[in-house]
Amino acid sequence: MRRIKRCVNKRLVRDLVRKSGPALGGDLVYSVKTSSGLLRVLGTAFALAVGLGNMVGSGIFRSPGNVIAQTGSVRLAVLLIVAVGAQSLLSANLWAEVSTAIGLSGGSVVVARRAFGDTAAMVIGWTDALSCIAGTAQAAAGAPIFLAIVWPIIAPDPRLSAAILLIVFSLINWRGVVAGERTQMTASLVQAALVIGIIVLLFVVAPTAAPVAALVPAKAPIWTAGGLIIGYQLVYGTYVGWNNAAYFAEETADPGRTVPRALGWSVIAFGALYVGMLLGLGHALPLAKLSGAAFPAQLALGSALGTTGIRILSAVAFATLVVCMNSGIMPGTRVLFALGKASYAPRFLTSVNAGGTPDLALLAFAGVAVLLVLTGRYETIFMLMGTLALAVTAAMDLAFFQLRRREPELNRPYRAIGYPFLPALALFMDLAILLMIALSDVRSTCLGLLIAGAGGIVALMLSSARRGRERERAAVS
Known part of the structure; x- marks a missing residue:
């Protein structure tokens, strides 16, 4: 009788948590399993971390020089960072809803x-997965x-080491969503x-240059319209990944509060780090x-x-890239x-293990990533990442x-804040x-359109085959 009572109580608790959400607090949320088999266990700290971790890659170290070359001024470069951050916040407002x-x-x-x-959906989804x-x-x-650079005596084979890193972090995530979190x-x-x-070392240890106001080339214009456009594109590329929290809506406790906060604060936090690095x-x-x-x-x-300074920075760059890698594995697995x-890919990708990880989707994602690393074929696709x-x-x-128009009662x-003006501004920007x-990168644009076109053809073929199977089942029944 005691065992039966405990089971009934657990069932009642699970039902109550499903209805009440995380407002009940504590670890009760960890017992909720969604209809897909995923676990609703993720909180605001993870949602913020997975977005910030993806943005703070090597771009924060590599892009400043190129951005300054296009703008001719540290101040203008900072304004571009702020402008792109504002654009990302406008888009985050829509993604959150x-x-x-x-x-x-x-x-x-x-x-x-x-x-x-x-x-x-299939074209957009496969484009997102590829990115x-x-x-x-x-x-x-x-x-x-x-x-x-940090340990020259090791001198590992870069491709093999990259594959090992991917495998190690994939195994960590394989253990379960809590381990990944x-x-x-x-x-x-x-x-x-x-x-x-x-950033602190740059201000304290590094030699002091001329004042920021004087950092303008003597014989070059401060800026050009073309330079600002290219600089804006470069900065925008470093912000890629701010929307990662939105990929875990089903696994996030109280997504109506957690996802919007994580999207907004990850953009703000990265913008602050980027401005600090540039200054x-x-x-x-x-x-x-x-x-x-x-x-x-x-x-x-x-x-x-x-040499010590170079090794310190290389160690930090290594750490940021490893974190960036893990921040790509988790949302990419959810896309697959x-x-x-949705039957846009093999159904076995929907398998979820006891820890709440889509295990076979993770295996497929890691397998393709390892293959790209070992063959070096990722570079062409990576050039398209910003555009995709x-x-x-x-x-x-x-x-x-579309959803506001077609499903107003959803x-x-x-x-979204400021509807319809702020969402319209986000769409326009x-x-x-x-x-x-x-227009500035016709080659990448054509390649992206080719990929989208191929995806559309495959989508139509699969959709036609699925409708055919449904008609056959209807005829048999």
Whole structure:
């Protein structure tokens, strides 16, 4: 009798938690399993960490020199960072509403399917998956290069080491979503602390350059319209990943509060780190050395601390890329899971293990990423990442308006602020920068359209085959 009573009580508790959400507090939320087999266990700290961890990659160290080369001024570069951050916040306002309204893990796949139907959802979903895989492979491939600088005696084979890193972190996530959550939160905290440490070193240890106001080339214009556009594109590329929290809506406790907060604060936190890095570099290096430098922070710390400074920065770069890699594995796995659930990919991708991890989707994601790393084929796809990510964001903007028009009564735990003016501004800005990128990089645009076209053809074929099977089952019954 006691065992029966305990089982009944557990069942009642689970039902109560499902209805009441995380307001009950404590660890009761950890017992909730969704209809997909996923566990609703993730909190605000993880949602913030998975977005910030993806943004703080090597771009925060590599891009400042190129951005300064295009703007000719540290101040203008800082304004671009603020402008891109504002654009990302406008887009986050829309992502927060559509992802929490649908309430399923998978990000763009589940939203696009609800708003546009199967064909568009499959094209957007596979585009998103390709972008996640390429970004993860690029982070994994870059990490061993910096590790070899830290410990030259090791000198590992970069491709083999990158594959090992991918396998190790995939195994950690295989254990369960809680293990992945703890790993991501710890790693992102260490990552942010290390980047802040580098910024402090730039101000304290590195030699002082000319005042920021004087950091303008003597014979070059301060800026040009074309330079600002290219600089804006470069900065936008470093912000890729801010929307990661939206890919876990089904696994997040109280997504109506958690997802919007995580999206907004991850953008703000990264923007603050990026501005700090740029100002630190402007303090440590004269503009002539900073402009166009491939790795300006290494140049600054190398001048001040010699080999020790280079090794310190390389260690930080290695850590940030490893965290960035893990931040790509988790949302990318959810995209494949959602593709399988919608029958846009093999159904076995919907398998979820006891720990709440989509295990076979994780295996497929890691397998493709390892293959790209070992063959070196990720670079071409990685060049498209900024364009692909922006195309997906623009699609989510359109999905927002489509759902508002077609399903006004849809339950929306979070409603976008400033409707319709701020959402319309977000759509305009995303489409404008997408058009600028398309016109400035015709080769990547054509390749992206080719990938989307191929995905559309496959989507139509699969959709036709699925309808045929449904008609056959209906005829038999």
